[in-house]
Amino acid sequence: MTDPKKYILAIESSCDDTSAAVLCNAKVLSNVVATQEIHKQYGGVVPELASRAHQQNIVPVVHQALAKANIDKKELSAIAFTRGPGLMGSLLVGTSFAKSLALGLDIPLIEVNHMEAHILAHFIExxxxxxxxxxxxxxxxxxxxxxxxxxxxxFTMEVLGETLDDAVGEAFDKSAKLMGLPYPGGPLVDKYAKLGNPFAYDFPKPKVEELNFSFSGLKTSILYFLQKQTKVNPDFIAQNINDICASVQHTILEILMEKLELAVEQTGITQVAIGGGVAANSGIRSRLKEAEETKGWKTYIPKFEFCTDNAAMIGIVGYLKYKRGDFTQQNVAAKARYAIGS
Structure with missing residues (x-):
């Protein structure tokens, strides 16, 4: 017996993308994302500018999501929103809008942890x-x-390991910035890496205990390497951009895969899924597919549109919570720090 149709409006505003989606049960009817271009000139996300842009974007984005789904707001069963983690100003815009609309329509409100949503995006139909x-x-x-x-x-998740300093996406973007590439640099590193030799330059991998990560030392070593080389040859980066990007990406992927292999070894679990913006990286996708053949893992990689910040992933968690009656009160507040499982 199929579940009765429930329409969930989802709102995501944790960083610099304003997104709204409409789901019918676990199926995505629309998934609209407004990307903020203004941050490119600053080489990174400026929180104050991000929150202002969310205020400008949220009404048209929600309107477009409803129109694309061909759903009237009166047909909605609930509203799901990102409570955290993320930039407080950005989260406040989405939280306030979701609370107001749910109150006006007299329908349930559902809070979602952004990181849990990246994981559960795999359950979108x-x-x-x-x-x-x-x-x-x-x-x-x-x-x-x-x-x-x-x-x-x-609804039962346990963090086995995490970064002790910078995130992997930050390592990609800041390495790109050191090479003079525009923001966001991660996709460009991936693009140039396809044309280069991953073994051209050797960068050190940090020694971190257990399943934790560290990327700050790697960024420092890349900085010193580029400074040393450009002192000898000012055109070194331009002349070797493909090999530099390939070597940087290879080192980062080695760090990720070594920890993942250790996690599989320690837990005995061979079902492996990835999520988050860096899951769009072609290198990590090919390494996981390779692990299926060489290590016997079963790997799961979401569609590109469900990797980066998007409201569809918020909506699938909203639907799963709706089914169990896990609703949020109107006095809910945004949380910049919001741990998985809390």
Whole structure:
């Protein structure tokens, strides 16, 4: 027997993308994202500018999501929103809007943890995506987070390891900035890496205990390497951009894969899923597919549109919480720091 149709409006505003989606149960009817271009000139996200842009974007984005889904707001069953973690100013815009609309429509309000949503994005009903079996290991890799999480069921998650300093996405972007590449630099590093030799230059991998990560030392070593080389040859970066990007990416992927292999070894779980913006990286995708063949893992990679910050992933958590009656009160407040499982 199929579940009765429930329409969830989801809102995501944790960083610099304003997104709204409409889901009918676990199926995405619309997933609209407004990207803020203004941050490119600053080489990174400016929180105050991000929150102002959310205020400008949220009404038209929600309107467009409803129109694309061909759903009237009166047909909505609930509103799901990102409570955290993220930039406080940005979260406040989405939280306030969601609370007001839910109150006006007299429908349930559902809070969602942004990082749990990246993991549960795998349960969106999509022909091109298969769903992991519980328990599975999830590696969430983004601009603000790097974690390995044991997922026993949709509402039971345990963080096994996380970054002690910078996130992997930040390592990509800041390495790109050192090479003079524009923000966001991660996708450009991936692009140039495809054309280069990953073994051209050797960068040190940090020694970090257990399943935790560290990327600050790697960034420093890349900085010193580039300073040394450009002192000898001012055109070194331009002449060797492909090999530099390939070597940087290779080192970062080695760090991620070594920790993931250790997690599989320690837990005995061979179901592995990835999520977060860096999950769009072609290198990590090919390394995971390679692990399926060489290590016997079963790996799960979401569609590109569900990797970066988007409201569809908020909506799937909203639907799962709706089914169990897990609703939020109107006095809920945004949380810049919001740990998985809290």
């Amino acid at each position: 999509e022909e091109s995506m298969s769903q992991p079996q519980f328990p599975f290991l999830a590696m969430t890799i983004s601009g603000g987070h790097t974690q390995i999480v044991k997922v026993s069921d949709p």
